[in-house]
Amino acid sequence: MENIPREAYLPEVDRTASVTLPSVLSQAGAALASPFLPEPVKAPLSMALGLPTMLEGAGTLLNEGVKVAVLDAAAVGFSLARGDYATANAIVAMLGLGEYLEQWTEQKSDDLLKNLLRPQVETVWVERDAREVSIPFTELGVGDIVICGAGELMPVDGVVTDGEAALNQSSITGESLPVHVRPGDSVLSGTVVEDGRLKIAARSVGAETSMARMGRFLENSLRTKSVSQTRSDELADKLVPVTFGLGLGLFALTRDVRRAASVLTVDYSCAIKVAAPVAVKSGMYAAGHCGVLLKGGQALDNLARIDTVVFDKTGTLTKGDLKVTDLIPLNGMDGEELLALAAGAEEHYSHPVARAVVAEAKSRGLELPPISQVDFIVAHGVSAFVEGERVLVGSRHFLEDDEHVDCFAAVKLGRELRSQGKSLLYVAREGLLVGVIAMRDELRPEAVEAMGLLKERGISKIVMLTGDHRDTANAIAESLGCIDELHWEQRPEDKAAIVNRLKKDGHFLAFAGDGVNDAPALISADVGICMPGGADLAREAAQVVLLEDNLKALAVARDIATQNEKVLKRSFQAAVGINSAVLLMASAGLLSPVASAFLHNASTLGILGYAAASGGRVPKSQEFIRSKRQTEEVA
Structure with a gap:
């Protein structure tokens, strides 16, 4: 992996696990054994187990205010104060187990997303002076003729100059069926030659290959939060003082330490805070396997909200091959x-x-x-x-x-x-x-169908921009059939101005383009979408990069985004509903602290499982792309 640039592997925020499996197992063992231990051993053991939780709670209260750690510390402290060591130890064990499983689930979602990356090769075969020689990957340059045989990983982006082969592009597009390539076809790094032999003229090497770019995009995406995630986190934090105040209020009114501890074990924020990133990352993974690379959760968030798509004509609605x-x-x-x-x-x-x-x-x-x-x-x-x-x-x-x-x-x-x-x-x-x-410039064969699919998915306005004369623009718009607004003879600065005008009119929009002169519009739009063969500046400016050279991938991306929005909403509703029910039963004295902690942690893990499974589900609309590719292969 050393050939992928260093920035692709910058450390994430807090990559060190705060809870390890051995510590969880030792806490669980102590909790199970505590009812059978003699009193002289039980008290100091319970104090030792509960002390880290209480110290963390005290530090959080002093530095950050009333957060989740304060609730946990109060629940454990109340149980220890009344001499209920078995309950205190059980709460500590369940808190540790819950935190460990949450960490594990989130790490799995990160690893799932990173699986879109494939390792680079260390050496490559190239053609030099009519001979095949092996050189280090780092010495490879643009224009070199790279040779790849069956079973080998494609190390560069380039164009096939000789040979035919079946390529496995699943790491790029998610398509399991091999794709047949021949001279003149473009190939991407990260694909695998299943059968045949190719000579490829390298266009991009090292840090400029598609896989290296994906590495940078994906690693950056793991560090960023969407607006919906941030709002969920803020609301979850606001609910913590409510739970804390209710627990202390019950204790003040009833002097029932057991009931107060039961209330304090219920926390809304765990499920709300962890389910959102898990669902978003799973959705990004599903999008990647459908040929759509998303640069962070905000891109997924915005795709679900757009009502307008603005297309630059050349290279986007057309093949770009004049x-x-x-x-x-x-x-x-x-x-x-x-x-x-x-x-x-x-x-x-x-x-x-x-x-x-x-x-x-x-x-x-x-x-x-x-x-x-x-x-x-x-x-x-x-x-x-x-x-x-x-x-x-x-x-x-x-x-x-x-x-x-x-x-x-x-x-x-x-x-x-x-x-x-x-x-x-x-x-x-x-x-x-x-x-x-x-x-x-011929229209893309799927362009008309793609416009119809976007209309079916709630896109109310489709706009086409072109530098062509009015007559040429009208002829192309008539061929597409779904264009609601047309602008011709546009200069680069005009495109961004039109995007900004549509935004001022209340439209939430995406702009799709591929050229250097599209960069201002890509940045100005709520969602910038770049085609697979887009210029470097366009790829950097866009929030969404299509890996599949097919406009119908936009309909798939829209489906994944709307599905993710539903998953986040249902996860939030489940977290609030279930925890509110547990909180009410705990307040009424119907649940012990152990039962309350168990129900809270079980519901959190259930919501996390739902977010991971539903957020990462590939929509049926992916068949739009697969069926087209299979038809082309048969032809």
């Missing part, structure tokens, strides 16, 4: 010359439009002209000099409004192409429009 469809040369330029000119200017620009143009030029074997003085204008285009002549490549708005290039010759043709859902790239040289390049 293809050149039409070349329209003007003013004496031929098609291939136009393409080479545009590709030369865009060659060093990382935007999807630039990549599409350059890829088309390379696929045709065109020689790109030498370029100088390249200037990238964000969300507009590129300005460059080719053989001393200024070349502009970008949107019509950029050329016509900003650079005053006459684009009238392409108006009619542009309108026709945009009505087909195509995006247009205008090219000018020395102030003269020399051509238009049309591109199309």
